[in-house]
Amino acid sequence: MKPRISLLSVLSASITLSLASASFGQEFQTPYTEWGVPDLQGNWKNATVMPFERPSELGTKQAYTEEEAMLLEKQAQQAVEEDNEPLDPNRPAPALEALPPVGNYDLFWTDRGMFLPTIDGEFRTSAIIDPPNGRIPERVAGFRERMQELRANRPDRNAGPEGRGLGERCLVAFGNSSGPVMTPVMYNSHMQIVQSPGYVNIIVEMAHDSRIIKIADERNPAGEVHQKWMGDSIGRWEGDTLVVETKNYNPWITYRGAPTENLTVIETFKRGANNKIIYGFTVDDPTVYSAQWSGAYPLSRMDEPVYEYACHEGNYGIIGILAGARRLEAMERDGVERAIEQ
Numbered sequence: 001m002k003p004r005i006s007l008l009s010v011l012s013a014s015i016t017l018s019l020a021s022a023s024f025g026q027e028f029q030t031p032y033t034e035w036g037v038p039d040l041q042g043n044w045k046n047a048t049v050m051p052f053e054r055p056s057e058l059g060t061k062q063a064y065t066e067e068e069a070m071l072l073e074k075q076a077q078q079a080v081e082e083d084n085e086p087l088d089p090n091r092p093a094p095a096l097e098a099l100p101p102v103g104n105y106d107l108f109w110t111d112r113g114m115f116l117p118t119i120d121g122e123f124r125t126s127a128i129i130d131p132p133n134g135r136i137p138e139r140v141a142g143f144r145e146r147m148q149e150l151r152a153n154r155p156d157r158n159a160g161p162e163g164r165g166l167g168e169r170c171l172v173a174f175g176n177s178s179g180p181v182m183t184p185v186m187y188n189s190h191m192q193i194v195q196s197p198g199y200v201n202i203i204v205e206m207a208h209d210s211r212i213i214k215i216a217d218e219r220n221p222a223g224e225v226h227q228k229w230m231g232d233s234i235g236r237w238e239g240d241t242l243v244v245e246t247k248n249y250n251p252w253i254t255y256r257g258a259p260t261e262n263l264t265v266i267e268t269f270k271r272g273a274n275n276k277i278i279y280g281f282t283v284d285d286p287t288v289y290s291a292q293w294s295g296a297y298p299l300s301r302m303d304e305p306v307y308e309y310a311c312h313e314g315n316y317g318i319i320g321i322l323a324g325a326r327r328l329e330a331m332e333r334d335g336v337e338r339a340i341e342q
Contacts, residue, residue: 030240030271035197038240040269040277043306044299046182047113047189049076052295054126054134061125062134069116069123076114083107111187117298119278127183128295136256137291143258150259158325161318166252169318170207170311172229176255178202178209179230180246180265181281182297191299192306200235200242208309213244229253231265242269255283262287275301 031039049072054061064072084107116123126134155163167174175185182191182204190205200213213233226232230253231246244267249260268280277299284292312318 028271028273033195037195037237038242038271039195040193040200040242040271041195043190043192043302043304044277045184045190045302046279046297046299047111047184048298049073049113049116050124050127050297052127052183053136054128056133056135058125058134060132060134062129062132063122063124064116066123073115076112080107080112080114105186109187111189113184113189117276117300119272119296119298124296126295127297128293130294131291134295137289137293139258139288140286140290143288147258158322160322164318164321167207172253173204173206173209175206177206178204178211180233180244180267181255181283181295182267182279184297188309190302190304190306200244203306205306205309207311213242219245227251231260231263240270243267244269255285258285258288260285272298 033039033041118124128134128136131137157163161169165174166172172178173185173188176183177185177189179202182202185206188206192203192205194201194203198215200215202211202213204210209230211230211233213235215235215237217236219232219234220226225248227248227250229250232248233244233246235242235244237243245264246267247264249255249263251261253260255263263283263285266282266284268278270278270280272278278296279299280294280296282292282294283289
């Protein structure tokens with residue numbers, strides 16, 4: 001029987017690697033492709049303990065101390081350790097009223113971020129750094145009323161497949177894993193970057209999404225508008241940094257629950273070390289947010305391959321959901337008819 005390796009046993013190694021990346025960052029030389037642009041290729045992951053928004057109690061504190069970062073990692077790893085403990089087979093049955101919600105996944109299916117890689121030598125308290133409180137700005141006046149009107153005109157969730165979420169239908173990744181903005185979720189926060197002259201392709205493991213970024217001086221010289229699931233992404237090189245502007249999203253796509261017809265996202269990709277890319281983002285939508293907001297994630301190199309995400313192969317979930325809805329409707333009609341007869 002293989003001995004269990006405690007997640008806590010790799011804690012100090014994680015901090016050491018993070019600090020090493022920061023310490024030797026000045027010696028790092030950006031690798032280049034054979035056609036002369038910075039080489040971003042490889043398999044990467046953005047899973048991290050760092051939250052997207054900063055906890056309110058931290059205010060404008062942008063970075064943790066090394067001791068605070070170690071404690072945060074330890075707490076995250078302990079939580080998984082506790083969830084991973086075997087259950088007592090002789091435990092009493094829980095009280096009926098105390099039954100917890102089952103949810104969709106147990107620990108086996110998740111792959112939480114449990115480490116805190118550095119960005120520019122800092123253990124960041126949140127991905128968002130602007131505004132200084134590390135939180136998404138308030139929505140503009142009238143946004144709530146606009147959303148209420150949009151929801152009133154959307155298909156009912158049980159009327160047909162179109163009423164279900166895009167992630168549930170496996171059309172795109174859930175949680176905005178594929179971006180932009182590319183954010184980690186509870187599992188499969190992995191991606192592969194492949195480059196060729198004039199293009200950068202980001203393949204995200206979650207829901208097999210692939211975003212093709214064209215390197216060009218102009219978006220569409222002929223003036224065409226290309227609406228794509230993850231937006232129309234055009235990139236340019238500014239020194240060693242890839243700058244990507246994305247707009248023109250498929251009308252079905254939302255970002256953080258808001259429409260995307262006026263959304264522009266600027267992303268930056270810059271090698272920070274042999275094992276790290278610093279991924280920056282700026283979100284601009286004057287019809288949704290009261291101000292632009294920006295942040296960054298560390299992308300850490302991984303040795304594992306990016307697997308095919310065979311979402312919905314042999315999955316009859318949608319059929320079952322809609323069949324159940326039709327059955328409930330039939331039962332309701334039958335009840336109404338009987339009431340009328342009586």
